[in-house]
Amino acid sequence: KAGVTQTPRYLIKTRGQQVTLSCSPISGHRSVSWYQQTPGQGLQFLFEYFSETQRNKGNFPGRFSGRQFSNSRSEMNVSTLELGDSALYLCASSTGLDQLQETQYFGPGTRLLVL
């Protein structure tokens, strides 16, 4: 079974631009979560989507948004990029169905550099 895939793997943008990152979950997984990893802050939760609906949201400004499609693929968008948005953006998937907690599986990440 293929793992979580993310595209692109690397991206360079300039301040003020916007960016869209894509994530394809493991087949059969309906929950997709996004995380930002920076050297100083570790992994910070951005948001989670389940069945095309945002189920949970972290403490990030409104410039960070996402969506999920009917095939469970998810996109994350960052508008008006700032230098501090430079980070590794990670996507994780799980079935999302179980009433109990379950393991999330991560993709390789998209490395975003804002100049």
Place this chain on the structure above:
Amino acid sequence: DQQVKQNSPSLSVQEGRISILNCDYTNSMFDYFLWYKKYPAEGPTFLISISSIKDKNEDGRFTVFLNKSAKHLSLHIVPSQPGDSAVYFCAASGWKKSSGDKLTFGTGTRLAVRP
């Protein structure tokens, strides 16, 4: 407010010996805990998890211990191998109904296993 803490940023261990990585949490609503291993420029790889109804879970060389009263968990790797050298993240999640699949991560401990 760091709800999951890994107070040791780094750890160095001789090959063949035991590696013990520690993690503390403050949120009593957490009921599921996971350990991930991460290499540079890659996504975290799931290692082992434990539910709050247990105090120990073992998988091969990896054992996780949970002390709920102390809000402390630890990961034991025995015997340690050079390939175990990576950054280890502790993560926690709360009740599924209230927090979905959101994971709260510690800041990581860099493990170096010396040959």
